[in-house]
Amino acid sequence: MEQSQVEIIPVDGEGTFWDDRPILLAGLRETPPRVPGYFGYDAVGSCLFESITKLPGYYLTRVEYGLLQRHAEEIADLIKCRRIAELGSGSAKKTRVLLAACVKRRATTYLPVDVSREMLATSAHELTAELPGLRVQGLWGRYEAGLARLRDNEPEPVVVAVLGSNLGNTTPEERDALLSKIADTLRPGDGFLVSTDLQKPAEVFEACYNDPLDRSAFARFRLNHLTHLNRRFGADFALEYFYPRAHYDSATTAVQAHLHATEDQTVALRKLGLELVLRRGDSLNVGLAYKFHRPQFVADVSARGFELSAQWIDAEWQYGIFLFVRSAQSRRPLPRCRK
Numbered sequence: 569m570e571q572s573q574v575e576i577i578p579v580d581g582e583g584t585f586w587d588d589r590p591i592l593l594a595g596l597r598e599t600p601p602r603v604p605g606y607f608g609y610d611a612v613g614s615c616l617f618e619s620i621t622k623l624p625g626y627y628l629t630r631v632e633y634g635l636l637q638r639h640a641e642e643i644a645d646l647i648k649c650r651r652i653a654e655l656g657s658g659s660a661k662k663t664r665v666l667l668a669a670c671v672k673r674r675a676t677t678y679l680p681v682d683v684s685r686e687m688l689a690t691s692a693h694e695l696t697a698e699l700p701g702l703r704v705q706g707l708w709g710r711y712e713a714g715l716a717r718l719r720d721n722e723p724e725p726v727v728v729a730v731l732g733s734n735l736g737n738t739t740p741e742e743r744d745a746l747l748s749k750i751a752d753t754l755r756p757g758d759g760f761l762v763s764t765d766l767q768k769p770a771e772v773f774e775a776c777y778n779d780p781l782d783r784s785a786f787a788r789f790r791l792n793h794l795t796h797l798n799r800r801f802g803a804d805f806a807l808e809y810f811y812p813r814a815h816y817d818s819a820t821t822a823v824q825a826h827l828h829a830t831e832d833q834t835v836a837l838r839k840l841g842l843e844l845v846l847r848r849g850d851s852l853n854v855g856l857a858y859k860f861h862r863p864q865f866v867a868d869v870s871a872r873g874f875e876l877s878a879q880w881i882d883a884e885w886q887y888g889i890f891l892f893v894r895s896a897q898s899r900r901p902l903p904r905c906r907k
């Protein structure tokens with residue numbers, strides 16, 4: 569019988585990672601309280617994110633897809649190696665353009681890392697059905713656990729991809745730690761392929777990250793964070809007492825997605841032993857999307873032990889894909905990622 573081309577490997581505590589109480593507690597104790605990004609991606613959340621990518625104003629997916637369509641062949645030539653890992657792969661709909669170019673050149677193993685098991689399994693099967701010659705080893709868990717698995721694995725060269733501007737969904741501290749972990753995982757000559765959304769006027773971001781009048785994709789995605797916390801942590805958030813709104817904060821250069829309380833309320837999260845007291849108008853942060861200044865971004869990544877090898881920028885939308893190579897010198901100790 570032909571060997572299956574798809575494997576899904578739990579790499580993060582056999583799935584107990586959803587009960588990651590200290591990380592959630594620390595986020596909820598910030599001002600305003602913050603739900604760390606990956607808590608939005610249960611099975612429902614992952615599907616809701618897919619509907620966001622189809623909103624007419626959500627330019628990120630469309631622009632990145634266009635860049636990949638135009639440049640996948642060139643990227644595949646530059647990448648050269650047989651293993652491509654991706655942190656936060658989601659549906660991998662855009663990545664498949666690049667993978668198609670890679671399998672034309674060489675047998676390729678794709679190692680997507682994602683907390684959403686359902687999305688990981690679905691995308692893995694779709695990809696291998698569409699791209700003969702592709703093997704998929706889905707690493708189910710958080711980024712850090714996926715990277716640890718790559719490091720423990722065979723010494724074959726690898727490219728780590730972080731697409732969809734995912735790196736911008738982390739706080740500067742999380743980004744610092746993640747970039748360092750990627751650098752420590754890779755060997756000299758390995759690749760780091762990363763896409764980011766770049767600075768532009770606030771009104772462009774606010775139109776992109778809020779629902780148009782006739783849709784509710786962002787609203788459902790953001791409120792689903794509360795449904796998820798109710799289910800996993802015995803919380804009693806009443807969804808009807810919150811309304812979602814995203815704004816661009818020029819001080820932090822991040823789009824901040826908030827759920828605003830419409831009433832005074834006390835929410836109990838039983839399994840965390842926590843009570844959140846919210847006044848009308850208070851907000852919970854359920855999403856961050858940092859926007860970067862291109863030279864600063866390149867400098868921040870380079871300082872962590874990488875050299876820029878190539879970049880593809882959509883001039884109209886100011887969105888970029890960057891290919892770095894892990895350099896031979898160890899990285900210099902640096903101040904944290906600038907905001």
Ligand SMILES: C[S@@+](CC[C@H](N)C(=O)[O-])C[C@H]1O[C@@H](n2cnc3c(N)ncnc32)[C@H](O)[C@@H]1O
Pocket residue numbers: 605606609614617621655656657658659660662681682683684687709710711712731732733734
């Ligand atoms: C914004 S979506 C982007 C998906 C895809 N890269 C794209 O461009 O359409 C973020 C994805 O990263 C995953 N994710 C977020 N934080 C994660 C973490 N800390 N560890 C593993 N996966 C994570 C989510 O489950 C989700 O599939």
